Amino acid sequence: MKSDICVRSDIVRYEHSGSVLQNWITRLGLECVDSYKIGLFGTLSFCGEVMSNFVLPPISDKYGRKFFTILGSTIQLTVYTLMLFSTSLTMTYCLMPFFGVTCSIRYCITYSHLMELYPPSKASSISAALFFLDGSLAVLCPLVLLATMDTNWLLIMGVGVNVGCLGLAGYIRPGESVKLLVTLGRYDEAKGELRRTKGFNGESEAVIEEGVEMIERYRVMQSQSSAEEVKEGKVDLKVRWWNMGMMVVCWVAVCYSYFLFVFFIKYLPADIYVVSIVSGLSTFGYLLQGPITTKYDIKMTQLISFVLVTLCLIITTIVGSLLNTYVYAIFILILKLFVCLAFGTVYVVHLDLFDSSFLGTSYGICNVVSRLVIISAPMVAEMENKSIPMLILLGMNLTATIATWFLKKKKTD
Known part of the structure; x- marks a missing residue:
């Protein structure tokens, strides 16, 4: 037992016991x-x-x-x-x-x-499932810590490391992205990877060979590219950077909304474990992406998500001060549900907007800008007038809605 561990006047007593999380x-x-x-x-x-x-x-x-x-x-x-x-x-x-x-x-x-290892038709559903599993950790981890408070936390972390080892082993089988290799002009490698990883998506031998033939046809087509096609490439470059600007706006809006709500939720009058678990329930918003994309394309899904976020922000801003704490908390959680939907779509839509040779870079640019902007989120969340953060989010998401409307899909070969 450690008693009076600190000499600071604001810390009176600290004790190790079964009710104190050791970390x-x-x-x-x-x-x-x-x-x-x-x-x-x-x-x-x-x-x-x-x-x-x-x-x-x-x-x-x-x-x-x-x-x-x-x-x-x-x-x-x-x-x-x-x-x-x-x-x-x-x-x-x-x-x-x-x-x-x-x-x-x-x-x-x-x-x-x-x-890029999966067909475009499966990308949205797989992405939604991955983000849901990732976000579910916000629910699972507090439950595990609450249930194992008397257990050495290093044992729990050791389990996580072992799970990570299994994940690393799973990465070994899939090959390089065939789509990226084709975009880079490494056609022989692309055909080799296609044959080596056959069956990863359940394709038959005939489908694999058809894919190999398509790569060869694409190689011939590219070797015969004309000056007009070079000119079209310059136009595509302008479209790329136009989309890049629009997506930066969308990323900033959704990331700022996501992290600002994290700071808002800490003010809810409940145990920290309960707050974390309830907050994590908003990850079900990721699963809305799959059903919506079966009826609309991913750009329209993103547009719908930002419209829903904007409408919820308008309602919350107008009547938020009239609601009691618990009803207000429900509105915040609904907002975060739609923010999670938007968060998932801004990732997937990159596949429709950018070539494979620019895909990773596009994520990097959006990630850097959004991370730099959200540095101010904690300060904004602490403002005494809670309507100001909501108005800021409203402006951001309204702008993101407009930016999504003006996105231009890349040309397909």
Whole structure:
């Protein structure tokens, strides 16, 4: 037992008991340090993510994605394993930028790699399922911690590392993106990968050979490209950067909305475990993407999602002050449900807007800009007048709705 562990007047007593969660705060002796030393963990991770977004996605677009997919998982496992055994604050600080690098690889490169391994018709549903599983951790983790409060947290983290090992093993079988190889003009490699990974999507031998023939026809067509087609390529380049600007607007709106609601939810009058679990229920919004895209294309789905977010923000802004805390909380959760839907669509729509050779870079650019903008989200959330954050979000999402309308789909070969 540690009694009166801190000499600061605002910390009277700290005790280790079965009702106190033992975690990295106690292990690294951070109970009484200044808050900036704890905030430094997030800052270092953020710096690693932003810097890697500038470098790694463009490289993966030029040389291939599978290597970075495996590299990201390997770095993540290494970082978590070292954290299991490290009791050094300096060592943990040094690991944080690498953790940020893995986030960049996961969201900008691994996602692109995985989506291009599946037919476009399946991409939206698979993406929605992945984001739902990822978001469900916000529900699962508090439940696990609540149920295992008397269990050594290192054992739980060790289970996570083992699951990560299984994930890394699963990345080995899929090959490089055939679509990327064709876009880069590496046709023989593309045909080889197509044959090597046959059956990954359940295709028959005949379908695989048909794909090989299509690659060969595309090679011949590209070798006979005319000056007119070169001119069209310049037009496509203008469309690419137009779409890039529109998507940056959409990413900023959805990311700002998502993280601002995270700070809003902390004010709800409930136990932190309960708040985290209820907040995590909004991840069901990702699953709305599949049914909607069966009737509309992904651009229209994104437009619908931003319209719904905007309408909810208008209602909440007008009548929010008249609602009691619990009804207001329900409105916030509904808002976050639609924000999750928008968050999922802004990822998938890139597949319809950008060539494979620019896909990772497009994610990196959007990620960097949105991350830099949302730095102000905690300060905005703490404003005394809670209608101001809502008005800011309303303006952002209304602009994103307009930007989505003006997106231009890429030409298909």
